[in-house]
Amino acid sequence: MEIGSIYEGLVIDFTHEGSGVIKHDGFPVFVEGVVIGDTIEFELVEKKKNFGNGKLVSIIEYSIDREEFSFDTGTLGGGVPLINYKYEKQLKWKENKVKQDLLRIGGIDTDIEPIIGMKHPFRYRNHSQIPVGDIDGRAVIGYYKSKSNDIIPLEEDYLQPEIADQIIRTVKDWIAEYDIKVFDKEKGIGVIKHLGIRTNENNEAMLIIVTAFSQIPNKFELIHKLVKECPGVVSIYQNINQEKSKFTYGREYIHLFGQEHLRDYIGDFQFDISPNSFFQVNRVQTKILYETAKEYLQCGMEDIVFDIYSGIGTISLFIAKDVKKVIGVESVKAAVENGRINARNNGVTNSEFYLGKAEEVLPKLIGINKANKVIVDPPRKGCEIEVIEAIIDLAPERIVYVSCNPSTLARDLKILTKENYEVTKVQPVDMFPHSAHVECVILMQRSGSKDEI
Ligand SMILES: C[S@@+](CC[C@H](N)C(=O)[O-])C[C@H]1O[C@@H](n2cnc3c(N)ncnc32)[C@H](O)[C@@H]1O
Numbered sequence: 001m002e003i004g005s006i007y008e009g010l011v012i013d014f015t016h017e018g019s020g021v022i023k024h025d026g027f028p029v030f031v032e033g034v035v036i037g038d039t040i041e042f043e044l045v046e047k048k049k050n051f052g053n054g055k056l057v058s059i060i061e062y063s064i065d066r067e068e069f070s071f072d073t074g075t076l077g078g079g080v081p082l083i084n085y086k087y088e089k090q091l092k093w094k095e096n097k098v099k100q101d102l103l104r105i106g107g108i109d110t111d112i113e114p115i116i117g118m119k120h121p122f123r124y125r126n127h128s129q130i131p132v133g134d135i136d137g138r139a140v141i142g143y144y145k146s147k148s149n150d151i152i153p154l155e156e157d158y159l160q161p162e163i164a165d166q167i168i169r170t171v172k173d174w175i176a177e178y179d180i181k182v183f184d185k186e187k188g189i190g191v192i193k194h195l196g197i198r199t200n201e202n203n204e205a206m207l208i209i210v211t212a213f214s215q216i217p218n219k220f221e222l223i224h225k226l227v228k229e230c231p232g233v234v235s236i237y238q239n240i241n242q243e244k245s246k247f248t249y250g251r252e253y254i255h256l257f258g259q260e261h262l263r264d265y266i267g268d269f270q271f272d273i274s275p276n277s278f279f280q281v282n283r284v285q286t287k288i289l290y291e292t293a294k295e296y297l298q299c300g301m302e303d304i305v306f307d308i309y310s311g312i313g314t315i316s317l318f319i320a321k322d323v324k325k326v327i328g329v330e331s332v333k334a335a336v337e338n339g340r341i342n343a344r345n346n347g348v349t350n351s352e353f354y355l356g357k358a359e360e361v362l363p364k365l366i367g368i369n370k371a372n373k374v375i376v377d378p379p380r381k382g383c384e385i386e387v388i389e390a391i392i393d394l395a396p397e398r399i400v401y402v403s404c405n406p407s408t409l410a411r412d413l414k415i416l417t418k419e420n421y422e423v424t425k426v427q428p429v430d431m432f433p434h435s436a437h438v439e440c441v442i443l444m445q446r447s448g449s450k451d452e453i
Contacts (some may be wrong), residue, residue, distance in 0.1 A: 077143025
């Protein structure tokens with residue numbers, strides 16, 4: 001294949017990022033903006049040893065599994081590459097991805113439960129970070145195009161509750177009214193960089209205005225406007241991010257208005273969330289995820305449980321009343337503080353939260369606390385090897401692994417399967433409809449400690 005030449009092909013799969021996969025004489029080429037079953041014309045733009053990247057030229061024949069909407073799905077940005085693939089087909093693809101990754105990477109050939117999808121797979125996100133930029137001198141708020149710094153102006157965010165649309169409109173009006181300068185990366189001037197919007201079950205919102213500098217011109221006018229036009233806004237923060245990193249939020253948060261925390265609910269539990277705490281993005285599916293984790297754990301009043309990567313203690317609190325003790329480990333200080341407050345607010349007295357990196361804290365904790373069950377819920381990169389080794393030393397009866405990345409999950413499980421553990425349950429859950437991501441709850445049992453659940 002030649003770079004710059006045009007080829008034709010049938011899309012047969014998605015990559016883990018959601019690009020279409022075409023095989024041209026057996027050579028895989030990845031093309032964005034297509035779905036499985038499309039026959040397309042593409043230009044080869046990059047050729048590596050084992051794969052190429054192509055650019056879509058035209059769709060010759062549309063897939064029968066395409067879904068069209070009355071709005072331009074492109075405005076939702078690069079985070080939802082599967083949006084034009086029928087939802088039931090997305091679910092099947094994700095279920096199969098979990099099965100294939102476990103087999104290919106982990107060498108684990110096991111039955112998996114049918115994936116649990118959403119009844120209404122829209123407006124499910126309770127946290128979004130939305131870039132603010134400029135097109136030809138005009139301020140725009142919207143998501144980035146895939147693999148680009150170009151912003152697509154957003155009218156309605158079908159991934160978040162309606163209150164987010166209202167906030168975006170209000171901020172846009174304030175920018176126009178007071179001629180507020182958005183941050184210009186090239187010149188290093190201007191103020192506003194991003195909006196972080198968190199929402200809760202009661203349709204209340206926390207707005208985080210990310211700025212390059214400490215001053216926000218006409219700040220009080222903005223607060224006044226938001227309070228007047230978006231009554232659901234109960235908390236406003238400024239976050240200062242002067243760095244050029246890939247992270248949206250910088251280290252410094254300044255409380256500008258209202259509540260310091262946003263209170264949200266999962267099942268019977270309430271959680272106070274700080275602007276920088278991790279909280280699962282999809283409330284409806286999170287409840288299913290936690291219920292599954294709890295079922296797999298088979299809680300008993302003699303159990304001592306480690307909740308590793310505990311965030312604001314959500315899983316810990318979910319199981320606390322059914323076990324003797326639960327011990328969380330988490331590296332973000334504010335999340336640990338939230339966990340302790342959340343325990344108190346929910347009347348939980350048998351939980352402890354330790355601050356620190358799990359790979360440093362856990363090896364010490366296993367000498368003091370003889371937990372017989374373990375939950376791990378790491379970020380996408382999976383567990384550090386020190387965490388896996390500490391779990392092996394601890395030798396719990398059950399390990400419940402909650403994962404948002406089947407590849408690193410399979411890598412970690414492979415180590416545990418060599419150490420007397422067997423995967424006995426796999427439950428995929430669709431936490432992120434229309435993205436290529438899939439969440440999973442896995443039960444591992446130590447040989448000799450297996451019983452039916
Ligand atoms: C996928 S979240 C899970 C949080 C929580 N279990 C929940 O359901 O909301 C992963 C968490 O791990 C934390 N984390 C990341 N790296 C860590 C590390 N090395 N040690 C401990 N916690 C870490 C993050 O701050 C985040 O809260």
